[in-house]
Amino acid sequence: MQALQFSATGSLDSLLLCDRPKPVPGAGEVLIEVRAAGLNPSDVKNVLGRFPYTTTPRVPGRDFAGVVVDGPQELLGKAVWGGTGKGFSFTQDGCHAQYVVVPADAVAAKPELLTFAQAATCGVPFITAWDALERSQVRAGTRFLILGAGAVARAAQALAKARGANVVMGARRADVVQNLEAQGISAFQLPEAEQLPEQAQAHFQQHSPEVIFDTTGYWLPAAVNTVATFGRVAVIAAPVDGLVSMPVLNLYRRGGSIVGVNSLLYSLEDCAKMLEQISAAFEGAIPVSDDFTERPLSEAVAAYHQLHEGGSKKIVLVP
Structure with a gap:
């Protein structure tokens, strides 16, 4: 099978497309024919050596959607999605390949409303957002402020809205705010940090947000000064140091x-x-996104370089 592989961390130069034997599932495992695999910033960081526990040689790739072609009889031919979790693409081979083996209970049925490519874009951002909402107790009516407008932030907005939360987003760029508002999303342009409490209250009818999700890692001090009494601040990133x-x-x-x-x-x-x-949630109120670019697996190395050099649009690799 064709697979992407890196033999050492530290540089994208070690990333190559190569031929590898098709993996064979063991007891309690499934073999997935990968129909689409998401390319996340963490995939690039993995090759660059930002995760010290990664072992090589390694096939990268954290998110996939595909069809079960070997394993338990009841799963054969099923369209599934999975990935994202601990070890996958770090200490065990990931999904930027034609086939991948995972435990049988490590896949979920793909929502029928999503194409394989759409499903492959969801794993890391939606699981991260879901965890943030669960652990910061975002429920119906919760005043919820999201700082940032990347993939995780947008996933959090969609999931929180589906729960009935009162959601507002804050973004740095005026054009991003305009785009969000054009989609019917309440949003404002982030001010200087000391002005965030006032701006937030203006969008929650003079109440402070009960939960703030800082998806950038750089607004934590301002978020602490903005959140309501007994509020929660969720954070997913931090400065390099x-x-x-x-x-x-x-x-x-x-x-x-x-x-x-x-x-x-x-x-x-x-x-x-x-x-x-x-x-x-996808079967309910969450809109389906097509804001991504599909590239064949044969162009995967170039896609990694594109993302590393500042490409902003989500990339899906299609074997």
Whole structure:
């Protein structure tokens, strides 16, 4: 089979398309014919050596959608999606290949409303967003402020709206805000950090947000100064050195909580369970997105370089 593989971390130069034997599933496993695989920023970071536990040689790729072609009889021929979790593409081969083997309970039925390519874009952003919403207790009526407008932020907006939360997004660029508003999403242009509390209250009828999701990692101090009493601030990223100055006295005075969100803390099986719940949301009110570019697996190396060099549009690799 054709597969992408890197033999060492530290540079995209080690990434090559090669021929490898088709994997054979063991007991309790399934062989998936990959119909589409998402390319995430974490895939690029993996090859660049940002995850110290990665072993090589390794096939990268965290998110996939495909068809079961070998394994338990009841799963044969089923359209499934999966991936994202701990170890997958880091210490075991991922899905940027024609076939991938995973545990049988590490896949979920693909929502019928989604094409294979659409499903392959969802794993990392939607599982990360789902975890953030669950652990920060976003429910119907929750005043929920999302900082940033990337894939995770948009997934969080869609999932939170489906739950009935009162959702507002804040983004740096005016054109991004205009695009969000054109889609019927309440949004505002992020001000200077010290003005965030006032701006947030203006969009929640003079109330502070009960939950803030900082999808950038750079607004944590401002979020602490903005969140309501007993509020929660979820965060998924941080500066390269891992450090950020935070007004902990204000957090204490508000009785606030910081929630770190990391999809790599979950197993493939855990992620499949989340995807089952996310599937139900897609069958309901979540709109289906086509905001991605499909590229053949034969162009995967170029796609990695494109994303690394600042490509903003989601890429899906199609074997």
